[in-house]
Amino acid sequence: MDAQKEALQRIISTLANKNDEIQNFIDTLNHTLKGVQANSSNVIAELDEEFDGLYSILDEMKESMTNSIKQEQAHKTQELQNQLSQCSNALENSEELLEYAARSLDVKDPEEFSKAARQIKDRVTMASAFRISLKPKVSDNMTHLMVDFSQERQMLQALKFLPVPKAPEIDTAECLVADNTVTIAWRMPEEDKKIDHFALEYRKTNFDGLPRVKDERCWELIDYIKGTEYTLSGLKFDSKYMNFRVRACNKAVAGEYSDPITLETKALVFNLDGTSSHLNLKVEDSYVEWDPTGGKSQENKIKGKENKGSGQITVLKNNTRSGTPSPKRTSVTRSPLIRGSRDRFTGESYTVLGDTTIESGQHYWEVRAQKDCKSYSMGVAYKNMGKFDQLGKTNTSWCIHVNNWLQTTFSAKHNNKAKALDMPVPDRIGVYCDFDGGQLTFYNASSKQLLYTFKTKFTQPLLPGFMVWCGGLTVSTGLQVPSAVKTLQKSENGLSGSSSSLTNITQ
Numbered sequence: 388m389d390a391q392k393e394a395l396q397r398i399i400s401t402l403a404n405k406n407d408e409i410q411n412f413i414d415t416l417n418h419t420l421k422g423v424q425a426n427s428s429n430v431i432a433e434l435d436e437e438f439d440g441l442y443s444i445l446d447e448m449k450e451s452m453t454n455s456i457k458q459e460q461a462h463k464t465q466e467l468q469n470q471l472s473q474c475s476n477a478l479e480n481s482e483e484l485l486e487y488a489a490r491s492l493d494v495k496d497p498e499e500f501s502k503a504a505r506q507i508k509d510r511v512t513m514a515s516a517f518r519i520s521l522k523p524k525v526s527d528n529m530t531h532l533m534v535d536f537s538q539e540r541q542m543l544q545a546l547k548f549l550p551v552p553k554a555p556e557i558d559t560a561e562c563l564v565a566d567n568t569v570t571i572a573w574r575m576p577e578e579d580k581k582i583d584h585f586a587l588e589y590r591k592t593n594f595d596g597l598p599r600v601k602d603e604r605c606w607e608l609i610d611y612i613k614g615t616e617y618t619l620s621g622l623k624f625d626s627k628y629m630n631f632r633v634r635a636c637n638k639a640v641a642g643e644y645s646d647p648i649t650l651e652t653k654a655l656v657f658n659l660d661g662t663s664s665h666l667n668l669k670v671e672d673s674y675v676e677w678d679p680t681g682g683k684s685q686e687n688k689i690k691g692k693e694n695k696g697s698g699q700i701t702v703l704k705n706n707t708r709s710g711t712p713s714p715k716r717t718s719v720t721r722s723p724l725i726r727g728s729r730d731r732f733t734g735e736s737y738t739v740l741g742d743t744t745i746e747s748g749q750h751y752w753e754v755r756a757q758k759d760c761k762s763y764s765m766g767v768a769y770k771n772m773g774k775f776d777q778l779g780k781t782n783t784s785w786c787i788h789v790n791n792w793l794q795t796t797f798s799a800k801h802n803n804k805a806k807a808l809d810m811p812v813p814d815r816i817g818v819y820c821d822f823d824g825g826q827l828t829f830y831n832a833s834s835k836q837l838l839y840t841f842k843t844k845f846t847q848p849l850l851p852g853f854m855v856w857c858g859g860l861t862v863s864t865g866l867q868v869p870s871a872v873k874t875l876q877k878s879e880n881g882l883s884g885s886s887s888s889l890t891n892i893t894q
Contacts, residue, residue: 414600441543456532463525473519481516552579552635552642555615562631564650565870568620573633573645575615581637585612588633588644589619591626591652598630598647606632623865627653655750656865657743657851663731664739668855675739676859734775740768741851741862747822751872752851753832753863755815756789760858764788764800767820767827768852778854779805785841786852787816787829799829799839808839819872822849828872835871 484507491503511517553576561572571587588606592598609617632647661670669678732738745767754765764778766786778786779800788805789812790796797812798805815832822845829838853860 411597411599411601415597418600452532452534456529459529459532463527466524470520470524473515474521477515477519481514484510484514549637549640550581551640552582552637553577554643555585555633555635555645557631557633557645557648559648561616562648562650564652565867567622567624567654567865567867568618569622569629569631569650569652570616570618571631571633572616575635579635579637582635583637584610584635585615586610586634586636586641587612587617587631589629589631591629592649593627594649595628596649598632598649606630622652624652624654624867625656625865627651652867654865654867655743655745655752657741657752658864659739659853659862660731660742661739665732665737667737668739670739673862673864674859675853675855675862677737677855677857732774736775736777736854737856738772738776738778738852738854740772740853744770744848744850745820745822746848749819749821749824749868751817751819751866751868753815753817753866754853755861755863756855757858757860759791760789760855760860761792762788762790762854762856763858763860764852764854765816765818765829765860766800766852767818767849769847770850771847772852778852779803783847784852785827785843786854787839788854792857799841801841806839810836810838813838817869817872818851819868820849821876826876828876830872830875835869835875837875 487503487510488507491500491507494500494503555573555575557571557573561570563570569589571589573585575582587609589609590598590604590606592603594603609619628649629652630647630649632644634644635642658672659670659675661668664670664675665681667678667681669676669681731740756763764786766778766784768776768778768781768784772781772783776784778784779788780803782802785801787797787799787808795812797808797810799808813831813833813836816838817830817832817835819828819830820826821828825842825844827841827843829840830836831838851862853862
């Protein structure tokens with residue numbers, strides 16, 4: 388019966404997964420159909436725009452060439468009209484002279500005849516009819532302004548859609564995810580010298596396999612990539628996977644996208660759990676700050692209610708000196724009404740934990756302290772850490788501790804034992820936790836110098852833990868285990884101490 392039930396459950400699970408895949412494919416098909424309609428409208432509009440551009444160029448060229456013909460026509464007309472006017476005037480003068488000469492033939496007086504003959508001779512000598520050119524200055528030939536667009540017509544008739552670049556192929560063997568960067572490499576299925584650049588798109592997702600249409604982030608674009616490889620850096624891996632696709636572009640058109648690939652990019656992502664932190668800590672998602680007025684402000688709010696109520700509320704008390712409470716001298720007592728949900732830690736346990744448990748795998752995060760922070764710790768603890776417990780002072784927590792009060796001390800702490808660390812305190816500390824390997828290691832986050840390693844066997848889920856007094860801490864999560872840390876793990880055994888070598892803390 389149980390075997391049949393398990394078999395049926397497997398069948399149901401398989402069917403459910405298949406249904407989910409089919410639904411995703413249906414969504415993809417519907418999305419593609421809409422894309423065909425939208426993209427068709429877009430390319431038609433672009434085609435109209437291109438042809439309108441051609442029409443505009445042809446109209447401009449026609450107008451320019453027509454103007455050239457008209458200018459030539461006006462020039463020749465003016466020249467011929469000038470010649471015509473000159474010839475008309477010369478002919479008129481010549482006819483008048485001819486008529487005068489004919490009349491002179493009838494003169495009988497020799498002296499008058501001789502005088503008329505001399506005048507006619509002089510006038511003939513000066514007559515414009517004998518000085519003008521009887522050849523047209525310009526011809527009526529306009530063939531030098533004729534056109535032959537047969538070649539251009541062939542070019543226009545040869546207009547066609549540009550060849551679209553083929554889809555690139557992403558080379559998964561050359562893709563690399565490491566150190567919070569992703570390198571994507573691709574190649575073209577065949578050489579294409581007209582390719583001008585590539586466009587890469589990516590997005591974060593929590594789904595394995597093919598990209599999904601619904602419930603996904605928008606693609607982010609990196610355009611004008613000249614090579615066939617690109618490295619994305621400065622990422623925070625707050626999702627389990629990333630989708631990638633790439634396409635080739637020439638001067639005018641982009642090709643189809645490559646088949647998308649999905650790369651695993653998950654890393655530990657957590658926030659600080661402010662709802663269960665010490666009341667004197669001000670907590671945001673990735674920042675915790677000592678707030679000496681935390682309890683007092685709550686006290687004042689409750690006092691206001693207390694004066695109006697039954698008077699059964701215990702008042703918070705902070706014993707302070709020089710305006711700054713010391714961890715050793717602060718005594719906090721809270722009633723349930725004052726505490727609300729923040730009763731996870733009290734007393735001198737100025738602690739806040741992460742909100743995500745570590746139950747397997749290898750994880751890494753970094754911590755940066757404010758420069759004036761007086762005292763702080765970072766490490767891991769079991770979920771059952773007591774409300775008065777301090778990091779490193781129990782057998783359920785491991786940490787390194789920095790104390791800048793009076794003089795600086797730097798030590799590793801576990802089970803109320805400490806080991807002094809003889810090295811400068813880094814500005815930024817990396818925490819590496821190998822749950823299955825039973826290892827908690829601290830590094831200088833900048834240089835990756837090894838600070839200390841705890842070796843044990845973790846028997847319960849862990850939570851990142853932090854203590855801070857007089858100052859603040861910033862936590863960076865979503866980080867992959869750095870390559871340098873992975874390399875250092877191979878030689879770490881001979882370089883670090885273990886929790887068993889810790890000496891008792893002087894109380």
